[in-house]
Amino acid sequence: MKALFLTFQHILSCDGISKKIVAQSKALKYNGMDVELARFDRDESGRLIYKIGDRTVETYGKGIAAKIKKRCRFGKLAKYISDNDIRFVxxxxxxxxxxxxxxxxxxxxxxGTVIxxxxxxxxxxxxxxxxSLRSLVPVYTERLCRRSLAxxxxxxVTFSSHDRIWNRPTVRISNGVDMDEIPVRCAPPKNPAAxxxxxxxxxMFWHGFDRMIEGLREYYRTPQPVRVVFSIVGGKPDSEVLRELKDRTQRYGLQEFVVFHGEMSGSALDDLFDRNDVAIGCLGCHRKNIVHAKALKxxxxxxxGVPFIYSESNEDFDSKEYIMKIPANESSVDIASVIAFSRNMNLSPEKIRASVDxxxxxxxxSKVVTELNQII
Incomplete structure (x- = not known):
């Protein structure tokens, strides 16, 4: 069946969401779909364009005009879907x-396209x-129109536990990974002093990394036998959350113990995983009123193959021995408990990886394709 994976964003090599989209598209192909990926891009002259596969379907131009056109001009996209007999979007x-x-x-x-x-x-x-006042217009427009769209x-398709959303039936899936793209780390030897x-x-504010920094502030109020360092990867240079985390770190005098690496990918990120003992997941989903989540990270x-910490409820991981759950509130992270968790966790990276086969x-x-086959 001919299919189109329709996105309205750019696909960037260092972006986790982009990697997820590419992996999902690849997985649809693995499950028998003849699928193309649609996304925003830039041409040689810097004009905003819309591409399907290697083909430019729409050219929006530059500046404010392009920002407006990309939200309202879809005639050529609709024609492409019709002309190419794409039955599933x-x-x-x-x-x-x-x-x-x-x-x-x-x-x-x-x-007759299935959506x-x-x-x-x-x-x-x-x-x-x-x-801001400028941001209110698209947000409230979305709230007014989303049920009509649905x-x-x-x-x-949802990663939540809802059977229906906006009066439409759901397909419940979990986040996934492309195992071919993610190497098993080489775990560092345990160091009782670090x-x-x-x-x-x-x-974003719901990642809650400030809770880790608050925990380190409490931990280092007195001399400690174990040196704990928190490395943070990600965040655009102009990110308000990144700026706030850096300000908090400097205000508390924790520059030696909180390290900001910026955006990383590829072998550099792989090497960093090899040097770290425990990973930090989302610690602030409660800030957006989310109780149950299936975070990709x-x-x-x-x-x-790295043990990790998070605060939400996640049926895929809550019972695993290689995870540590902390309260879904604004309390600081208890660093002593993290140290104890790491010291008592002896599963190999290979066994952790095998648990998410x-x-x-x-x-x-495949759940999406199975549901689709019941409709067509």
Whole structure:
């Protein structure tokens, strides 16, 4: 079956979400779909374009005009889907609902295209805090239009436990990984005098890395026999969260114990994992009123074979001996407990990785294809 993985974002080599999208698209192909990936890009002259595979479908131009056109001009996209007899469209939803997207979905359904709409996070309204007046317009437009958009979706794909969202039936999956792209780490020998912690994230307020810094502040109030260092990877240079974490670190005099590496990928990131003992997952999902979550980073940590810490409820990992759960509140992380957890954790990286064999994108996207086959 001809299919289209429809995204409305750029695909970047250092971006975790981009890697996820590419892996999902690859997994649909593994499960028998003739699939192409659609995304934003830039041409040689810097103009914003929309590409499907290697083909440019739409050219938006530059500046403010391009930003407006990319949210309302979909005629050529709809024509491409119709002309190429694409029967299935899998859409990654990043809160873009507006009347023009609703019209696009309506046209696709009218032509008999099956639409699955993936919600990476649900619910998500609490992600929007302290909005500027400029940001309020698209946010409230999305809230007004999302149910109208959803009525044209045959299924909503969710990583939550909801059976229905916006009055549409769901397909419940977990996040996954492409095992071919993630190496098993070489665990460092345990050092009774040192513990190295690593957090990799795009750095949003719900990642909660400030709780780790607060824990280190408490820990280093008195001389300690174990040197604990927290390495943070990720965050755009202009990120408000990154700036706040750096300010907090400097204010507490923890520059020696909190290290900011910026964005990393490839062998440099692999080497960093090899030098660290415990990884840090999301510590602040409660800040956006999320209780149950299946964070991608947890699976990526497990695939690398590293024990890790998080605070949400996650049925894929809650019972595993290589995870440490902390309270889903604003308390600082108890560093002494982290040290004890690391000292008592003796599973090899290979055994940790083996525990997530079913959490591959090939396996998870097979659930999507199975559901699709029941519809067509």
């Amino acid at each position: 899998y859409v990654r939803y990043v809160h873009f609902a507006n009347p023009f997207f609703v019209d696009l979905f309506r046209r696709l359904r009218k032509n 699955f709409l993936e919600l990476p996070t649900y619910p998500y309204d609490s992600e929007y805090k302290n909005l 009525q044209y979706a045959d299924r909503i 513990l190295n912690l690593l957090g990799v994230a795009g750095l 947890n699976i990526e940590y497990a695939a690398r 079913r959490l591959t994108w090939n396996e998870q996207m």
